[in-house]
Structure formats: C-alpha cells, structure tokens
Amino acid sequence: MPPGKYGMQEEGDQEIMMDFLLPTGIFLKFPVSPNDTIKSIKKMVWKNARSEALFSALGDPDAYVFTCINQTAEREELEEESRRISDVRPFMGVLRLVAREGDRVEKLTNTQISLLIGKGLHEFEAQKNHEVNEFRAKMRTFCEEKAQERQMLPWQQWMEYSFPCDLEPCCSPPECGSVKSKNTKKIFINVKFEACDESFMLQQDPQDFPVALMKSALKKKATVFRSVRQEPEDYTLQVNGRWEFIYGNHPMCQFKVSDRSRLKPQNTSSLWSINEPFYIHLLQGSRVNADEGMKLVVQAGLFHGSELLCKVVTTSEVTVCSEPLWDQKLEFDINVADLPRMSRLCFALYAVIEKAKKPRGTKKKNKKADCPIAWVNTMVFDYKDQLKTGEFLLSTWPSVPDDKSDLLNPMGTVEKNPNVDSAAGLLIRFPNIRPHPLYYPPLDKVRILKSDMEKNGDAAIVTKEERMKLKEIMDNKNHTEFFEDEKDLLWKLRTEVRDHYHESLSKLLLITKWNRREDAVQMMSLLRTWRDLPAIHALELLDYSFPDPVVRSFTIRCLRKLSDDELLQYLIQLVQVLKYESYLDCDLTTFLLERALSNWRIGHFLFWHLRSEIHVASVSLRFGLILEAYCRGNIHHIKLLSKQNEALGKMKALSDFVKSGSQKMTADDLKLCIRQESYLEALSDLLSPLNPSIILTEICADKCRFMDSKMKPIWLMYNPCTQEDMVGIIFKNGDDLRQDMLTLQMIQLMENLWKKEGLDLRMIPYGCLSTGNKMGLIEVVKxxxxxxxxxxxxxxxxxxxxxxxxxxxxxxxxxxxxxxxxxxxxxxxxxxxxxxxxxxxxxxxxxxxxxxxxxxxxxxxxxxxxxxxxxxxxxxxxxxxxxxxxxxxxxxxxxxxxxxxxxxxxxxxxxxxxxxxxxxxxxxxxxxxxxxxxxxxxxxxxxxxxxxxxxxxxxxxxxxxxxxxxxxxxxxxxxxxxxxxxxxxxxxxxxxxxxxx
Structure with missing residues (x-):
C-alpha cells in the first residue's frame, strides 16, 4: 500500500488492505478497519490462517508479536496490543509476525501485568528504591517457586486448584485426638549451611519445628565437620530468603542455617548501649501554601502504634512563605536505647494566627489547630533494622480539617505522597550518632534480660485479691482502657495472663511500656512461649496499635490455622490492614500471597480487593507490587483476569454512554450499543468477577437495561451455560461499593454463626464486589x-x-x-x-x-x-x-x-x-x-x-x-x-x- 494512502483512515471507517507475513512462510492479505486493535487483527490472522498450509506449526497467539516499519523508517515491535492500527500508522501496509524469544516473552508478560493491574511496572523501577527492588526480587523468587511447586502437585490436587468446586461448607472429619499418633509420618527436610557446599537430608516430625530441626541440623554438622555451638538461638533459619524464627509448621521443606553473627556488620555498636536523647533536625519546608499574616509551625511526635512514646515536640513559629526555614534541633524525651523497633516519627504542619489577644476562656491548644496544612509519617529504622541517618525530603499529605482529631496522624501511611510536584515537603536530617551504622538488636538478644524477667515476673508473689482483680479485668471483654493500678497489676501478673488468659494477649500488649527496652524485651520473650490464639481472636492483633514485628509474626502463625473458606470470609479485612504495615516485606504479605497461590479462589478475590484500590495514592505502590508478585506466581491467571478487566472497561463505557445521553435515552439505545461486535466479544465468555465458579457465556442484549436511579446502574443478563436460569449482574459506576461489601460480609458471617447453632434464617447475602474507583458489580437475585x-x-x-x-x-x-x-x-x-x-x-x-x-x-x-x-x-x-x-x-x-x-x-x-x-x-x-x-x-x-x-x-x-x-x-x-x-x-x-x- 502506498504511504500516502494510509491517510484514507481520516475519511471514515473505510477499510485498508493489509499484508501479513507469517513465520511459517505463508503470505496473507485481507482488509482491516483503521479502528481495529492489534489484538483483534491478530485474531483475524489466526482465523484466516486456519485454512492455510502449516497452520498446525503456529503456536499460541501470545507467543508471537507483530513488527512493522513505522513512520520514522524504524523497525517497531507492537507489544501493546490494545493500540489501533490507525495509531500505529505503519509506513507500508505490512505487518510481520515473529516468534517471541528470550526477553520478548518477559516484555510481553510485563506488558500484560501492567495493563492488568493498572500500573506500569516501569514506575517501580523509576522509584530507584532499594527496599522496592529487594522486595520485588524476593517476592518474584517466592511466587515463581510456588508456581513450580504447583506444577509438581498430584493430578487430583492440581485439578482441585485449577478448577475449584463451589460447594457448600461441610464439616471436616473428626480429629483422632490432640495427642500425636505414633504412626505420624515423618517428612524429609533439606538443610543447607551458609558458606558451605554441603547439605543434609533430615527425617523430621512435622510438629517439631523449629528448635528440634535446628538442633538436629547442628548435631549432624558437628559429627561430619567440627564442633560447633549447640545453642539454636545462635543460628537462624532462612526460608525463601527471609531470616526468621520458624513458628509451627512451615509449608516449605528447604531451609538454610546461618550463624547469626554473620547477619549484621561486625563494626556496630549495640543500640541498647546508647543512653543519649534521640533527636533530629528539621531543616526547612517547600511548596507550603498558607495565608499571609499567619505563622508556620511543625509538631513532631514519636509513636509506637497508637501509643505516644514521649512528649510531642513543637518548633518555633516562622513567617509564612513557600520555603520556610527552621533549621532547628528537635530533641525527644526518650533515649536512643529505648526506641522500639517500630518507632514511627509523625509530623504535622499547620499555620497559626499571628500573635493576637485571645478571648478569655480560649484554650491554648486551640491556637495550634487554627489551620492544619499537612501531615507525614516516617519510620525511625529502615527496612534492614538500621537506625536512619542523613537527610530525607518528606512529601506530605494534605490535612483534612476536623476538630475531633489531633494534628498528628500515627494511623496514616509511612509512604511519601507521590505527587511531589504539588505536595508540601519537609526536609529533615537524622544525625550520625556513631561513626558506624546502628542496628536494632536481633531477636536472640531477648535472652539477655531473661533473668530479669524471671526475677520481676515469673517469681512475683501473687495474692488472692490480685488474682480476683485480674480475673475481673480478663472477664470483661469490653475492657480496653485501664487505670494505672490496673496496668501495674497486669504487668506484674503477665505470666498469669499467659498461662490462664492467653486469649487476652491484646490487653497485655496495650499496657506494655514499649518506650522502656526492658519491658519491650520481656514482652517479646514472653510471646515466644505464648500458646497460639484461635484465629478469630488473633485478627485483633493486626490493628495498627500492635506494630511490633514479633507480635505480627506470632499473629500470622495463628492465622495459618484458618481454613481456605475462613480466610475468604476475612479477606477484605486482611487486605485493609496491609495499610498498617510499615515495610513492604512483612509476614502478612507473604502469608496472603502464599495462600492465594495455593488456592485459585483466594487468588481471584485477593487480586480484585487490591486492584480496586490501585488508584489510592497512599497504597498504590504496595498494592501494585503485591499484584505484580501474584501475577508472576500465576501466569495462567493473567489471561482470565485480563478478560474480566476488559469486560469491566466495556461496562464502564456503557455506563458513561447512558449517563451522557439525554433524558430520552432508552433501553433500546443501550441494547444497540451492546450488539456491536467489540462489545459482544468483550462481554461474553468470561468468569464472573463476583464468583469465578460461574461462567458468563453469552450476553443477552435483549434482556439488558439500565435502572432508573441516580447512577443509572447497568443491568446485564447472560444466557445460561447449563439448564439453569439466566445469570444477572448489575454494574454500578459512581458509588463506592466497599461499604456494601462490608455489610454483606457481616450478614454472611451472621448466617454462618447461626447455622453453626442449628438456626437457618434463610439469609441472602448476595454477591457484591468493588472493582475500581467508585465502581463494581452486584449480583442480581433472581x-x-x-x-x-x-x-x-x-x-x-x-x-x-x-x-x-x-x-x-x-x-x-x-x-x-x-x-x-x-x-x-x-x-x-x-x-x-x-x-x-x-x-x-x-x-x-x-x-x-x-x-x-x-x-x-x-x-x-x-x-x-x-x-x-x-x-x-x-x-x-x-x-x-x-x-x-x-x-x-x-x-x-x-x-x-x-x-x-x-x-x-x-x-x-x-x-x-x-x-x-x-x-x-x-x-x-x-x-x-x-x-x-x-x-x-x-x-x-x-x-x-x-x-x-x-x-x-x-x-x-x-x-x-x-x-x-x-x-x-x-x-x-x-x-x-x-x-x-x-x-x-x-x-x-x-x-x-x-x-x-
């Protein structure tokens, strides 16, 4: 086709004759519309090639990519298949089909993931952030290993994963008793020692992790090589690249043992030896917008969860300008040695009226709340446990004026505002307290104060009256705020709480003085001997009030007992509390990915719960990274989810069409739009996002309509794939469905609880799913x-x-x-x-x-x-x-x-x-x-x-x-x-x- 003739597209939808060169040596020629996408043209090529020779030699369409000579006379690979041919504008009307090789497959996968999750993967690379890079690498390895494990499943388990049945929950067979059976099968475990090419196969009882495994491994090494330290606490286990103590059973059977002394640089001081006040420097602000005639002030507070560790520090007042200068040292009433691992530094920027006489009776603190401008949080330690040093520019979040709330927002994210060009900024500097890095001590240091714990806690003399008072506190399930004497009693009797009221762990954690390292260490030590909580009680510990990593690791250990159905029941909440995590790499993320990659249904809903909030700036990075990891661990799911995503895009287009029309818009107009080939194709043959066990086969345009309410919801009906009735879904655009989701989840939970008690109240907790910013799907109750x-x-x-x-x-x-x-x-x-x-x-x-x-x-x-x-x-x-x-x-x-x-x-x-x-x-x-x-x-x-x-x-x-x-x-x-x-x-x-x- 001559170059000039490509301009025919501008005369309308006149078709263009295109030539196609196939890798089998076959030449095809047929017309295409300028509005056809690369994806639809590829489908046409395969359709036309069916009647040609060597068609069987062609593989899956996704294994190939079109290339062309573009308008700048360069060879271009058309990776983005959603582009229209009129946008590509090839120099000649020729497209060549070539097989993807090497990094081409990687490029395709990256493109598919980017389109699916609504966030380009290049954005992650552009962060130039070590934590992001390490998290991506680790999660990719973890998820790809899970995918390989899945391929090794016996055929029955693989079928159950790939084609999960949508069955009513049933009772599991009764256990044979809590005592381990003598016939319990032992499992083989591969243990590899760091800096050693040797590894050992150990036969181990599944119940014996972790200490017994460590002891067996050390004993084996001592007999083969030389005498080594026999204390398990001197070593750690590495599972999928994560250093941790292994609580309870772990699904992986490959461990690496490492000497703890190798984990941190040797030329470090103990953080606990530095009894100097913690301080930072507030240097200046940027892009601050406030009214003239006011003064700018910054508040800074140190928090551990919801607990304020010491008094809030307030800066001097400076004149309003775009780049206010403070250059002020902010010293906190807490020693470096007492900083808990999850110390969070919270800032609030606000403006006050320039000193004027206040009316009598005006509270002083009201002056500070005259005009809140922005807030921002950051961690005191980095993701590698190192106390931060150097300068940091914190891009803030705008404050929402609210008389009921404080200026500081410890519950808020520790992520910086990504809108750096418009958000106000605070430049701070963490001091170099020592010439070398300072790390928070590893968990094995807990035993240092064990004798103190025994002296102050285990050996404490308890009176009958104290035990009665403790029982009174524990029996009151609604008792979460304590007087000082009650706090002292709880702390004194902490081992009593562990031994007799272990389900009330949250109360003990709330009264722990995390700003005293002795108390913090004793609590962590106590937790290592704490009995597992029932999973539904452990959920409470995922709140932002309980940020300590040992607590959260304990919590995940308890949640591992959740069945897949139970996990699905609480999945909405588990996704939300990801927002409280201070670092990308955390036990909760790994747990959710592990379960999602082991159960296709959990993976489906985890994807949509994350995807529906990808537009939220404060979680976009975290949720995007988890979505990428899940997709890499389940490549086959990408295609199914992409089809659902495409259908949702068409539903939104239909909704916009209906809303943009005049009041004379009729159902016939909607039906006419749906009958277009591109809509019929996109809206048919997909798994329902509401329930992936249901296939939405053929959309029935004649039965579709829009509803007469403010948001004009679209009512879509599908012909059944079996002898059942038609399936209906409602697409809503303009309403946040997450509150409906939460309410229906609670109704479903109520029904489950009633049924357990033999009471079936015939509830209808119909399906509801938020799929994006103020849009989602609702099940039609027939x-x-x-x-x-x-x-x-x-x-x-x-x-x-x-x-x-x-x-x-x-x-x-x-x-x-x-x-x-x-x-x-x-x-x-x-x-x-x-x-x-x-x-x-x-x-x-x-x-x-x-x-x-x-x-x-x-x-x-x-x-x-x-x-x-x-x-x-x-x-x-x-x-x-x-x-x-x-x-x-x-x-x-x-x-x-x-x-x-x-x-x-x-x-x-x-x-x-x-x-x-x-x-x-x-x-x-x-x-x-x-x-x-x-x-x-x-x-x-x-x-x-x-x-x-x-x-x-x-x-x-x-x-x-x-x-x-x-x-x-x-x-x-x-x-x-x-x-x-x-x-x-x-x-x-x-x-x-x-x-x-």
Missing part, C-alpha cells in the same frame, strides 16, 4: 421484587400503597399456589427475623420500601447499604428513621398467615429473633474486631473507634446475656409499636419517587 413495587402494583395511588397490609400476602399467594404458600410464609418468617436482628446490630439506615425485597419463594432481604453504624438519614434536621429496625404490620400480617389472632406464629418469630440476637452477642468481639480492621479503608462512616461504639452498644458488650436480651426485647417492642412511622416514611418516599422529573 425472581424477586421490591416491596415498593409490590405495594404500588396492588394500589391505585402512591399515597395509599404503603398502607395496604394485604399487598405482600396476596403477592406471595399469587406466586405460591396451594400447598406452597405455607413454605413461603415460613421462609418469610425466618428471613424477616434474620434481617431484623442484622439491621439492628449493624445500625443499617435508609430503610425504605425500595431497598427491601422479597423473592417469590418468600425470602425477604435488604439491599443498598449506604448508611450503617447508626448513621440514619435526616431530612431538614429531622431523623427520618425512628425505629431500631423495620418490622411493619404488613410483615406481621404475613407472619400470622393473614389471621390477626394467630399469636402462636408471631411468638415463634419473636423467639427466632431473640435466639439469633443471643448468638451474635456471644460472638460480639469478632464483629468489633472486624470493623476495627476496616478503619484503614477510609469509609466515611467508619474512621475511628468512636464509630464502632454503636456496634458495642447494640451487641451489649460488657453486659450479661440476660441484660442484653432484656434490652433487645425493649427494642423489639419499640420497632413494633412505632412501625406506623415507618409506613409514613415509605409513603413519603413513594410520593417523592413518583414526582421525580
């Missing part, structure tokens, strides 16, 4: 309708529809003729009880008749959870929802089968509610812990412990079961007595909806 529609269709006007008590029962009768009606009413009764309790406990707001639905089988369920934890909607300052939960007389009418004197049925309903509530109260701390772990998510109605107080009150934490039930009965009667207010609210909602333009 054969269901809203109460509003049912009432509206049975009445002549919206004003009277909400008061028609027969509407629901008549609708159920029409859907369930004859003997089916009793079962439908039972389903309604059970599910209504479940949702009454669930919505009360979670404080679900905005409960109108358009977000309560009923299935034709009788199951009632709630949708749209935009408000929870008691954040009820208000109109003109008036609370529109004045009942604890929704229990209207038309609900009671159905429960009583339409008979007003059928009190037996209603009392049974009341018993269901009370029984369900008592079960939740017994598991109250689990719900509190899970909500607490979600503080990092940034949900508007869940940002602090204060927001969780509603949950503690509704679950009556700290009260007896009798007191809790008494309180619930009062709420139950109130909901029934005041239900007329709900009906008025529903009527107003229906009228407002009908009058909407």
């Amino acid at each position: 054969n269901s309708d809203t109460i509003a529609n049912i009432q509206r269709n049975s009445s002549n006007s919206a004003a009277t529809a909400a008061f028609n008590k027969d509407a629901l029962l008549n609708w159920l009768k029409s859907k369930n003729p004859e003997d089916k009606l009793d079962r439908a009413i039972e389903e309604f009764t059970l599910s209504c009880a479940g949702y009454c309790v669930a919505t009360y406990v979670l404080g679900i707001g905005d409960r109108h008749n358009d977000n309560i639905m009923i299935r034709e089988t009788g199951q009632l369920f709630h949708i749209d959870f935009g408000h929870f934890l008691g954040n009820f909607k208000r109109k003109l300052g008036i609370n529109r929802e004045r009942v604890p939960f929704i229990l209207t007389y038309d609900f009671v009418h159905v429960i009583q089968q339409g008979r007003t004197n059928n009190s037996e049925k209603f009392e049974r309903f009341r018993e269901y509610c009370e029984r369900a509530y008592k079960i939740l109260c017994r598991n109250g701390m689990l719900f509190v812990n899970l909500f607490a772990m979600m503080k990092a998510a940034g949900l508007p109605e869940l940002t602090s412990f204060k927001d969780i107080q509603y949950l503690k009150d509704s679950l009556a934490l700290g009260k007896s079961e009798e007191e809790a039930l008494k309180n619930f009965k009062v709420k139950f009667n109130e909901a029934l007595r005041e239900s007329w207010k709900t009906k008025v609210n529903w009527m107003m909602h229906s009228l407002a909806k009908d009058n909407r333009p």
Whole structure:
C-alpha cells in the first residue's frame, strides 16, 4: 500500500488492505478497519490462517508479536496490543509476525501485568528504591517457586486448584485426638549451611519445628565437620530468603542455617548501649501554601502504634512563605536505647494566627489547630533494622480539617505522597550518632534480660485479691482502657495472663511500656512461649496499635490455622490492614500471597480487593507490587483476569454512554450499543468477577437495561451455560461499593454463626464486589421484587400503597399456589427475623420500601447499604428513621398467615429473633474486631473507634446475656409499636419517587 494512502483512515471507517507475513512462510492479505486493535487483527490472522498450509506449526497467539516499519523508517515491535492500527500508522501496509524469544516473552508478560493491574511496572523501577527492588526480587523468587511447586502437585490436587468446586461448607472429619499418633509420618527436610557446599537430608516430625530441626541440623554438622555451638538461638533459619524464627509448621521443606553473627556488620555498636536523647533536625519546608499574616509551625511526635512514646515536640513559629526555614534541633524525651523497633516519627504542619489577644476562656491548644496544612509519617529504622541517618525530603499529605482529631496522624501511611510536584515537603536530617551504622538488636538478644524477667515476673508473689482483680479485668471483654493500678497489676501478673488468659494477649500488649527496652524485651520473650490464639481472636492483633514485628509474626502463625473458606470470609479485612504495615516485606504479605497461590479462589478475590484500590495514592505502590508478585506466581491467571478487566472497561463505557445521553435515552439505545461486535466479544465468555465458579457465556442484549436511579446502574443478563436460569449482574459506576461489601460480609458471617447453632434464617447475602474507583458489580437475585413495587402494583395511588397490609400476602399467594404458600410464609418468617436482628446490630439506615425485597419463594432481604453504624438519614434536621429496625404490620400480617389472632406464629418469630440476637452477642468481639480492621479503608462512616461504639452498644458488650436480651426485647417492642412511622416514611418516599422529573 502506498504511504500516502494510509491517510484514507481520516475519511471514515473505510477499510485498508493489509499484508501479513507469517513465520511459517505463508503470505496473507485481507482488509482491516483503521479502528481495529492489534489484538483483534491478530485474531483475524489466526482465523484466516486456519485454512492455510502449516497452520498446525503456529503456536499460541501470545507467543508471537507483530513488527512493522513505522513512520520514522524504524523497525517497531507492537507489544501493546490494545493500540489501533490507525495509531500505529505503519509506513507500508505490512505487518510481520515473529516468534517471541528470550526477553520478548518477559516484555510481553510485563506488558500484560501492567495493563492488568493498572500500573506500569516501569514506575517501580523509576522509584530507584532499594527496599522496592529487594522486595520485588524476593517476592518474584517466592511466587515463581510456588508456581513450580504447583506444577509438581498430584493430578487430583492440581485439578482441585485449577478448577475449584463451589460447594457448600461441610464439616471436616473428626480429629483422632490432640495427642500425636505414633504412626505420624515423618517428612524429609533439606538443610543447607551458609558458606558451605554441603547439605543434609533430615527425617523430621512435622510438629517439631523449629528448635528440634535446628538442633538436629547442628548435631549432624558437628559429627561430619567440627564442633560447633549447640545453642539454636545462635543460628537462624532462612526460608525463601527471609531470616526468621520458624513458628509451627512451615509449608516449605528447604531451609538454610546461618550463624547469626554473620547477619549484621561486625563494626556496630549495640543500640541498647546508647543512653543519649534521640533527636533530629528539621531543616526547612517547600511548596507550603498558607495565608499571609499567619505563622508556620511543625509538631513532631514519636509513636509506637497508637501509643505516644514521649512528649510531642513543637518548633518555633516562622513567617509564612513557600520555603520556610527552621533549621532547628528537635530533641525527644526518650533515649536512643529505648526506641522500639517500630518507632514511627509523625509530623504535622499547620499555620497559626499571628500573635493576637485571645478571648478569655480560649484554650491554648486551640491556637495550634487554627489551620492544619499537612501531615507525614516516617519510620525511625529502615527496612534492614538500621537506625536512619542523613537527610530525607518528606512529601506530605494534605490535612483534612476536623476538630475531633489531633494534628498528628500515627494511623496514616509511612509512604511519601507521590505527587511531589504539588505536595508540601519537609526536609529533615537524622544525625550520625556513631561513626558506624546502628542496628536494632536481633531477636536472640531477648535472652539477655531473661533473668530479669524471671526475677520481676515469673517469681512475683501473687495474692488472692490480685488474682480476683485480674480475673475481673480478663472477664470483661469490653475492657480496653485501664487505670494505672490496673496496668501495674497486669504487668506484674503477665505470666498469669499467659498461662490462664492467653486469649487476652491484646490487653497485655496495650499496657506494655514499649518506650522502656526492658519491658519491650520481656514482652517479646514472653510471646515466644505464648500458646497460639484461635484465629478469630488473633485478627485483633493486626490493628495498627500492635506494630511490633514479633507480635505480627506470632499473629500470622495463628492465622495459618484458618481454613481456605475462613480466610475468604476475612479477606477484605486482611487486605485493609496491609495499610498498617510499615515495610513492604512483612509476614502478612507473604502469608496472603502464599495462600492465594495455593488456592485459585483466594487468588481471584485477593487480586480484585487490591486492584480496586490501585488508584489510592497512599497504597498504590504496595498494592501494585503485591499484584505484580501474584501475577508472576500465576501466569495462567493473567489471561482470565485480563478478560474480566476488559469486560469491566466495556461496562464502564456503557455506563458513561447512558449517563451522557439525554433524558430520552432508552433501553433500546443501550441494547444497540451492546450488539456491536467489540462489545459482544468483550462481554461474553468470561468468569464472573463476583464468583469465578460461574461462567458468563453469552450476553443477552435483549434482556439488558439500565435502572432508573441516580447512577443509572447497568443491568446485564447472560444466557445460561447449563439448564439453569439466566445469570444477572448489575454494574454500578459512581458509588463506592466497599461499604456494601462490608455489610454483606457481616450478614454472611451472621448466617454462618447461626447455622453453626442449628438456626437457618434463610439469609441472602448476595454477591457484591468493588472493582475500581467508585465502581463494581452486584449480583442480581433472581425472581424477586421490591416491596415498593409490590405495594404500588396492588394500589391505585402512591399515597395509599404503603398502607395496604394485604399487598405482600396476596403477592406471595399469587406466586405460591396451594400447598406452597405455607413454605413461603415460613421462609418469610425466618428471613424477616434474620434481617431484623442484622439491621439492628449493624445500625443499617435508609430503610425504605425500595431497598427491601422479597423473592417469590418468600425470602425477604435488604439491599443498598449506604448508611450503617447508626448513621440514619435526616431530612431538614429531622431523623427520618425512628425505629431500631423495620418490622411493619404488613410483615406481621404475613407472619400470622393473614389471621390477626394467630399469636402462636408471631411468638415463634419473636423467639427466632431473640435466639439469633443471643448468638451474635456471644460472638460480639469478632464483629468489633472486624470493623476495627476496616478503619484503614477510609469509609466515611467508619474512621475511628468512636464509630464502632454503636456496634458495642447494640451487641451489649460488657453486659450479661440476660441484660442484653432484656434490652433487645425493649427494642423489639419499640420497632413494633412505632412501625406506623415507618409506613409514613415509605409513603413519603413513594410520593417523592413518583414526582421525580
């Protein structure tokens, strides 16, 4: 094709004749559209090549790449297959297909991963950060080793991984007892010594890690070579490049033993020997924006989790300018020797009104909060345990003015703001306290103070009164704030806590004085002999209040006991608490990747939970690196996930199309768009992101529509791949679905707890998944309708529809003729009880008749959870929802089968509610812990412990079961007595909806 003729594309969609040279020696010629992508053209090549000779010699399309001569007369490889041919603009209309070789395969993989995770891998390299580079290298090795292990699985296990069954959870076979069986099979372990070419195969009991393994290895080496130190504490085990003590069973069977003395440079001083105050220099600021006539001040605080280690230090005031100069030494009231390993330095930059007389009664501290500008956090030690030295430019995060919060934000990220060109900066300098590096002492130094611990703790004389007081503190599950005498008692009796109240570990950790190295070391030493916590109790220890690496390592050791189903149940929270980690390489990240690469379903949801927040600047780097590692460990999953990602892109395009249209936009316009070949292809034949066990085969354009609500959700229907009904999903663009996800997760957890107690309340925790910035998918619950529609269709006007008590029962009768009606009413009764309790406990707001639905089988369920934890909607300052939960007389009418004197049925309903509530109260701390772990998510109605107080009150934490039930009965009667207010609210909602333009 002559060069000038390529300009034909600008005349419209006129096709262009292209030549294709195949590596088999075959020449193809056919027309393409200027808007065709490289990917779609490659598909056409394979389609046309099927009828040609040597087609069988062609491999998978991904193994090849097109090359062309571009407009600058250079040979170009077209790696990015999403480009259109009109964007490529080859000099001649010729594309050559060549096989990928060597780094070409790597380039393809990198391109695919970049497109999939929404972040170019070159951004990681551009960081020029040693921690990033080491983490990438280590995680790549770890994940690729996992992939190789997976390929070595027996065929049955490989099939179970590759094609997981979506089965109902079932009970595992009973254990034979806690005592180890004499017939327990031993496993062979390969142990290699550092700086030694020899390795040994040891036969070891799986339960004997780690000390027994270390002793066996040292004994073996001593007999073969020479006498060596026999103390296991003098050595460490290396697993996949990570130096650590191995707690409990470890899935890997290859270990490397290293002399601890080789781990750190020899010319270092002990950090614990430096009894000098810790200090830094604040040099200057940059890009500071504040009003003239104000002064700039910086606050600096040292934190360990949520605990302030010493007094906050405040700088002098300087005049407002873009680059304010402080050049001031900030000395903290804590010695270098007492700095805990996870010391976090938090800064707040704010402006104050230039000295003017304050009105009487004005608190001094209010002056400091005049105008918060920015905050930033950084660690005192680097990722290699070394005390930081030298200058650091900290790119800050903008402060959100809030009278309820302090200026310092210790819960915030330690990542710098990546928007360095616009964010305010603080230049600080860590001093060179000694001429050589200072490291935090390794774990084996814990034994130095062991004798002190025995003297002050284990050997302490305990009185009967002290034991009774301790029991009182431990029995109160809601007791997390302590008086000084209680703290002293807990610390004195710490071994009693370990031996008799081991599940209350968090209380002991909270009162530990981490700013005293003796106490910190004794706590770490005590933790090494602590019994494992049940996994659901261990979750609490992932909060930012417990940052110590020994604590977090212990926590992960406990979480290893979670089954895959249990891990999936808590995966949302585990992803959120990654935001509290101070370094990229941490036990939680390794644990999640390990489990994701061992269970395809866990990998699927881990991917989407991370991918949905890749746009968040504070976690973009961390989440991007974990996503890259997962993709490298499961190359085959990339293709499936990319297909889902492509489909979501088309769904967003459909949503934008509908939103951009005029009010005359119809469902037919949407259907016409979906029928385009590019949309049909992208939206068909993919695994559902909501449930990867479901294949969305062929989209049925005729059944698709958009909904008449503010965000115009797209309703997509798929033809079944089996004899089942059609599958429906709703794509929502413009709403943050993470709160809905959290609420539905809690409803699912409630249902699981009830079922364990033999109570099946027929809940419908439908699928919901956030897939990106304010967008995601919701499962369509088939054969269901809203109460509003049912009432509206049975009445002549919206004003009277909400008061028609027969509407629901008549609708159920029409859907369930004859003997089916009793079962439908039972389903309604059970599910209504479940949702009454669930919505009360979670404080679900905005409960109108358009977000309560009923299935034709009788199951009632709630949708749209935009408000929870008691954040009820208000109109003109008036609370529109004045009942604890929704229990209207038309609900009671159905429960009583339409008979007003059928009190037996209603009392049974009341018993269901009370029984369900008592079960939740017994598991109250689990719900509190899970909500607490979600503080990092940034949900508007869940940002602090204060927001969780509603949950503690509704679950009556700290009260007896009798007191809790008494309180619930009062709420139950109130909901029934005041239900007329709900009906008025529903009527107003229906009228407002009908009058909407």
